[in-house]
Amino acid sequence: MSTIVVISGSPSTLSRSERVLYYLGELAEQQGFRVKHISVRDVEAEALLYANFQSPKIKEIAGDLEAADGVIVGSPVYKASYSGILKSLFDLMPQDVLRGTVSLPVMTGGSLSHLLALDYALKPLLATLKSQPLKG
Numbered sequence: 001m002s003t004i005v006v007i008s009g010s011p012s013t014l015s016r017s018e019r020v021l022y023y024l025g026e027l028a029e030q031q032g033f034r035v036k037h038i039s040v041r042d043v044e045a046e047a048l049l050y051a052n053f054q055s056p057k058i059k060e061i062a063g064d065l066e067a068a069d070g071v072i073v074g075s076p077v078y079k080a081s082y083s084g085i086l087k088s089l090f091d092l093m094p095q096d097v098l099r100g101t102v103s104l105p106v107m108t109g110g111s112l113s114h115l116l117a118l119d120y121a122l123k124p125l126l127a128t129l130k131s132q133p134l135k136g
Helices: 016-030 045-049 056-067 084-091 112-128
Strands: 003-008 034-039 070-076 102-108
Touching: 003 016, 003 056, 016 034, 016 070, 016 102, 034 056, 045 084, 070 112, 102 112
Parallel strands: 003 034, 003 070, 070 102
Antiparallel strands: none
């Protein structure tokens, strides 16, 4: 069974982004995929703040991403980009953690002017990790 990892970059527990990601996860499960949800809130703040590459949770997430057949990455739009905490998480991942993995970037924003954040911020981040980002 193929696995899709869903990563939420929202620091808020009550988040539109999180609701959208869980919905997409449910759709994937209905299509026969196994889905694993990961939130930036699952990672201890010290690991992110002090760049602890040896954190067991960071290693676990890296392993989940390397083994995934697909990845959905979502974030609210903050200052025309994805959340800083999501950036902190991906900064701790191996450079090619998503090599050959199809990814779906998802962002929620407050206005139409936030549309560009997907193409100019999140998709380039996923491409840097060697993923094959879909349109989003």
